[in-house]
Amino acid sequence: MRAFAAGFRLQLRIIRSDPDYFMPLVPVPLFAVAFLAIIEHAGRRDLAEYALMAPVLIALWALSLSASGEIVQGDRWSGTLEPGVASPSSFPAVVLGRVFAVTSVALFAFVEVWIVGRLLFGIPIEIHHPTAFVLTVLASSAAMAGTATIMAALFVLARSARTFQNSLSYPFYVLGGVLVPVSLLPDWLEPLSAGVFLSWSAGLLRDTLQPDAIRDVPLRLGVILGLGVLGFAAGQLLLHRILRRVRTSGELAAA
Amino acid sequence: MPDAVEVEDVTRVFEPRKKKDERVVALDEVSLTIPEGEIHGLLGPNGAGKTTLVKILSTVLLPTSGRARVCGHDVVEETKAVRPLIGIVFGGERGLYWRLTGRQNLEYWGALYRLPPAAVRERTRTLLERVGLADRADQRVEQYSRGMKQRLHLARGLIGDAKVLFLDEPTTGMDPIAGREFRTLIGELKGEGRTILLATHDMVEAETVCDRVTLIDRGKIIATESPRSLGHVISRFQRVDVEGAPEPVLGRIAALEGVSAVTRTEDGGARIEVSEEGATAEVLRRLVDAGVTSVRTSLPSLEEVYVQLIGERGLEV
Numbered sequence: 212m213r214a215f216a217a218g219f220r221l222q223l224r225i226i227r228s229d230p231d232y233f234m235p236l237v238p239v240p241l242f243a244v245a246f247l248a249i250i251e252h253a254g255r256r257d258l259a260e261y262a263l264m265a266p267v268l269i270a271l272w273a274l275s276l277s278a279s280g281e282i283v284q285g286d287r288w289s290g291t292l293e294p295g296v297a298s299p300s301s302f303p304a305v306v307l308g309r310v311f312a313v314t315s316v317a318l319f320a321f322v323e324v325w326i327v328g329r330l331l332f333g334i335p336i337e338i339h340h341p342t343a344f345v346l347t348v349l350a351s352s353a354a355m356a357g358t359a360t361i362m363a364a365l366f367v368l369a370r371s372a373r374t375f376q377n378s379l380s381y382p383f384y385v386l387g388g389v390l391v392p393v394s395l396l397p398d399w400l401e402p403l404s405a406g407v408f409l410s411w412s413a414g415l416l417r418d419t420l421q422p423d424a425i426r427d428v429p430l431r432l433g434v435i436l437g438l439g440v441l442g443f444a445a446g447q448l449l450l451h452r453i454l455r456r457v458r459t460s461g462e463l464a465a466a
Numbered sequence: 467m468p469d470a471v472e473v474e475d476v477t478r479v480f481e482p483r484k485k486k487d488e489r490v491v492a493l494d495e496v497s498l499t500i501p502e503g504e505i506h507g508l509l510g511p512n513g514a515g516k517t518t519l520v521k522i523l524s525t526v527l528l529p530t531s532g533r534a535r536v537c538g539h540d541v542v543e544e545t546k547a548v549r550p551l552i553g554i555v556f557g558g559e560r561g562l563y564w565r566l567t568g569r570q571n572l573e574y575w576g577a578l579y580r581l582p583p584a585a586v587r588e589r590t591r592t593l594l595e596r597v598g599l600a601d602r603a604d605q606r607v608e609q610y611s612r613g614m615k616q617r618l619h620l621a622r623g624l625i626g627d628a629k630v631l632f633l634d635e636p637t638t639g640m641d642p643i644a645g646r647e648f649r650t651l652i653g654e655l656k657g658e659g660r661t662i663l664l665a666t667h668d669m670v671e672a673e674t675v676c677d678r679v680t681l682i683d684r685g686k687i688i689a690t691e692s693p694r695s696l697g698h699v700i701s702r703f704q705r706v707d708v709e710g711a712p713e714p715v716l717g718r719i720a721a722l723e724g725v726s727a728v729t730r731t732e733d734g735g736a737r738i739e740v741s742e743e744g745a746t747a748e749v750l751r752r753l754v755d756a757g758v759t760s761v762r763t764s765l766p767s768l769e770e771v772y773v774q775l776i777g778e779r780g781l782e783v
């Protein structure tokens with residue numbers, strides 16, 4: 212737990228020292244403005260939660276994956292990987308703490324869209340199901356962090372991961388039903404989509420913003436968390452592989 | 467009580483990763499024992515295998531064969547027991563978070579060594595003072611000079627209150643004054659009962675701070691020496707570089723007993739090599755008597771010292 216906290220704190224300090232980390236938060240208000248403008252123009256204010264949550268989820272995904280991907284890779288460049296591994300703390304626990312820090316910073320996007328919706332469009336964002344909303348945000352952050360640990364490992368194992376990280380994100384925005392509901396996608400995409408925690412998060416988040424009763428909240432939260440745990444397990448497995456490789460080959464070689 | 471460090475027939479081979487690379491035997495059946503409280507030098511030229519041994523002992527690299535223990539704990543099997551006991555200082559400027567301040571760096575590493583938060587802050591403060599960085603503690607490391615980064619490294623290695631310290635070329639990049647302070651610090655650490663393995667290619671450093679010095683070259687241990695016998699060899703094989711010495715004077719010096727060679731250098735000067743203790747003094751006297759004042763003495767190269775030590779023992783290289 213101390214290792215997790217140390218990692219969390221370290222990453223917050225690193226993020227604060229480097230404005231580059233906030234870049235994915237920059238387009239959030241712009242996306243929100245564009246989406247809201249279209250919806251207003253079409254006279255479909257009832258779709259406002261789509262316009263508002265899409266930029267948030269995109270920022271959460273983009274920031275978490277890119278910044279998490281740099282964690283182990285960055286340690287490798289700065290020469291902090293070996294002393295980290297040689298310390299008594301669990302290195303994977305430190306990495307997890309750092310990934311969580313990144314994800315929590317991404318939650319700032321909620322504040323951005325709230326401001327845009329409220330000030331520019333006079334749309335009051337009403338959270339009709341506050342408990343479910345908070346639980347969904349928490350579960351989604353955890354799932355995001357779990358998924359992002361894969362990225363932390365993948366950036367080291369595959370040279371190309373960094374190059375593709377950006378373009379790889381878009382299929383997930385589609386599969387995650389971030390802006391367009393999954394039900395509107397071609398049928399054959401739906402099973403794929405069900406395997407992406409983002410689709411469950413997006414659906415549940417939007418539901419908490421509207422007044423109707425929400426169905427299956429515990430189940431849907433469970434799926435989000437479960438998918439997050441799967442991602443986390445895969446990430447840990449990869450991290451352990453990396454650490455073993457450090458010890459046997461003497462340095463981290465690209466796969 | 468087990469020895470602080472025990473190395474038994476450790477071999478480490480780096481297999482080629484690409485076809486054109488060669489297989490490197492970085493350590494070739496190395497054995498070494500360091501009793502508790504000793505400052506042990508590991509002296510060798512670049513590529514000798516020093517870093518490889520330090521990495522194996524600090525659990526970040528596996529040996530190909532052989533065994534190594536720190537305070538009785540196997541570095542391969544019992545990493546959990548070994549890691550809290552050791553502190554590592556790798557040379558160079560790497561190993562720090564440049565965007566963070568010196569204090570933030572130490573606080574992070576302190577937390578990794580599982581100190582409670584209050585203890586982290588306190589140790590960070592005292593260590594920053596100890597390595598002379600107290601007034602720069604809240605500046606980002608990227609603004610530090612090489613030597614300051616090196617000192618922060620030292621503090622980092624000490625944050626866990628390690629019983630055994632592995633220092634890998636810790637003074638590279640330090641200015642001479644910082645180097646002297648470093649030696650004082652090593653003395654203090656010894657006074658606290660810590661064991662230190664100091665890997666270096668600097669003969670004088672090894673001679674001045676170590677209790678014993680192991681000479682290593684191309685992965686093989688050549689000898690373990692007292693610093694005194696190392697010092698003898700170093701002073702015996704000094705050399706004298708002169709400028710503007712008249713030919714006859716050089717001729718007479720070449721004939722002196724204990725002078726092994728006089729060679730002309732490209733820039734018109736000359737290098738006089740000496741192979742007996744005391745001969746240097748005689749050479750210098752002759753030069754000064756002849757009115758030659760542009761004189762500089764320098765130490766023999768590490769290779770020469772090796773050749774001499776091996777020669778004396780009749781060992782084969």
Ligand SMILES: Nc1ncnc2c1ncn2[C@@H]1O[C@H](COP(=O)(O)OP(=O)(O)O)[C@@H](O)[C@H]1O
Nearest residue numbers: 460461462480490492512513514515516517518
């Ligand atoms: N990860 C590695 N892969 C391949 N060869 C290596 C690796 N690390 C070190 N070596 C080789 O092992 C030998 C010893 O290196 P090293 O232990 O770094 O020497 P030193 O620290 O004494 O300069 C050198 O020939 C070096 O090139």
Ligand SMILES: [Mg+2]
Nearest residue numbers: 516517518634
């Ligand atoms: Mg080295």
